[in-house]
Amino acid sequence: MNSYILMIGGYSFVNDKKNVNENSKNEQLEQFRVEDQGKDLTTNQGLKMSEDEFSLKAGERGPTLMEDFHFREKLTHFDHERIPERVVHARGFGAHGVFELYESMKEYTRAKFLQDPSVKTPVFVRFSTVNGARGSSDTVRDARGFATKFYTEEGNYDLVGNNIPVFFIQDAIKFPDLVHAFKPEPDNDIPQASTAHDTFWDFVANNQESAHMIMWIMSDRAIPRSFRMMEGFGVHTFRLVNEEGKAHFVKFHWKPILGVHSLVWDESHKLAGIDPDFHRNDLWNAIEKGQYPEYELGVQLLKEEDEFKLGFDILDATKIWPEEMIPVKIIGKLTLNQNVDNFFAETEQAAFHLGNVVPGIDFTNDPLLQGRLFSYLDTQLIRLGGPNFHEIPINRPVVPFHNNQRDGYHRQTINKGKVNYHRNSLAGNTPSPVSPENGGYESYQEKVEGKKVRARSDSFKDHFSQATLFWNSMTETEKQHIVEAFQFELGKVKSVSVKQQVVDMFANVSLELAKNLAEYIGVNPPTSGGSTVKASSPALSQMNTVKSPKTLTVAVIVTEGFNGPNLKYVLDQLTSNGIQPKIISETIGEVSGTNGMKVNAEFTFLTAKSVQFDSVYIVRASVKSQTFNKQAANFIDEAFSHYKPIGANPGLKEWLERNRIAGQPGVVIDDNIEQFTKELIEAISQHRFWDRKVI
């Protein structure tokens, strides 16, 4: 039989014929989806209820009766609706998608989903912040999780990465210490979702392997504009193993098609209050509109025999492989094309695990990776309440699974037969192991020898060279942002001793940086330090990223009586370039211009703030409301100070000059509407104008 979805008792099974395609996960999930709209109200037992608003009482004003099974079921379920949030990465947002391969990776790996470019693999991706609680804000300074579950014909493969290619620590045994230090302080549970406090920086100064990661965290990478505009990294060195058993070391990268872009710090702060769901909204809306987020998958490959040739230890997760040294080979594309139907059922219950691998992908001895292999499975037991979380629809592979594991909380599979052990004769010794030739997973036979020691290799001891490489690779603007981020974070630290230790530590990266910080936070300038590392890696600077106007938003400020044909021309051009105009006016609803042109205002200044848009175009001020004009001025002023593109009608030139905005980079004013539109689109695609004088 060639059909691959079999419906058995409400569950779908894909048969052993392994015909996984891009729809396989969706078809499987469809078996679990329920439409409640238009249906009769029943209890969980399927009993139709005639009343759902009043509990059963002894008399209209009397006590509720124990007998009220409906009340008890409803309340009991409600009382148990919450599950523990993830201990880290608690706040996240997920979407479904598809992975397509550009070229066969057969030379390097036997993983089936990386063999044939015609194969499309369904995926689920969850993005997250690391530090904050489930209800915290999206735009805080933090690393972002980028976890991908590939539902392959050989079972689930999880690539559980971050948007920063290195990590704070080198050995997983230190993870609880790190997390305790960056989470809110234990006495008063303050501050939320922020590393700007004493215990975090005390950890940093006393665990100097964190230096490189801290440089990234203080950089614009930690305040992404959108999940759609950030890179993803597998962080660790993994192994790809081909059919002949030959292995290569590999680092995984996700590269966003729209480039890597960030917010500015002041904007992140304000957004955290105005729209704590900024990144959720952005991702959800993009997918709803069909502007599907896309990322290319890249690999850096290293021959086994070159393991010791890079000048640092490839097992050390605080190190990158500079792209100029080992180029990133682009091998496929991920497209997120479907929002979830239910946040809890899918995103919250998604359980990622580094140990979910397929033949042809293997681990290395990176001590951080090794520890993660324990932690992810373990954490699901408490979070999802037992060992059967792999049966939850979002976590089920799209291929069948058979083994002798049985029972446990919430078991759904009904395993038939008497035999639940191996080896057996009663079931012909099945389920039986599968040879590697027939697709069975076989661990890579790395030769390992050594004494049992609690120690770290000397090759992990250089904590500052790559931190300096990162610093050297930044433009002046990016360096300035890093300095300001340090000033902010350390400005919030109370302990003078901790501040001094941090300054002394970062003198090993840059004396200039450390001296600046010392002066700003009022501690002694470093007396020694400095780095001899002169190298830089242009790939690390966001200034060299892809720039595209696609999906960016422009706030169009307009009032009654605008020039109809001109605005129509501009709006048409913006939308045909993939830009999204959003109209702000005095009231929500229709606004009329000349020549019968009407636009629909979605926002007023009460419901829209400049930080929510990528650029501004002011078409017409108000003839009747000075308040509106004042608010428009503040809006433009703020966008200007966030270096955003600004377009304005020539009638407003004088006012913009008075405010020292006109004539500055990225401020477009032109009488010729065609020329104006061209320049505005060009300016929007630049994102920011850092050489602007902001006063």
Ligand code: HDE
């Ligand atoms: Fe995680 N991490 N982690 N982590 N991590 C978790 O697993 C852990 C690390 C990452 O969207 C937890 O299901 C240890 C690096 C992501 O559901 C937990 C160590 C990287 C997510 C855990 C690390 C990550 C997690 C918490 C040090 C980037 C969210 C809830 C060795 C490569 C996945 C959970 C999602 C989540 C442990 C370090 C990425 C506790 C012990 C390095 C994206 O198991």
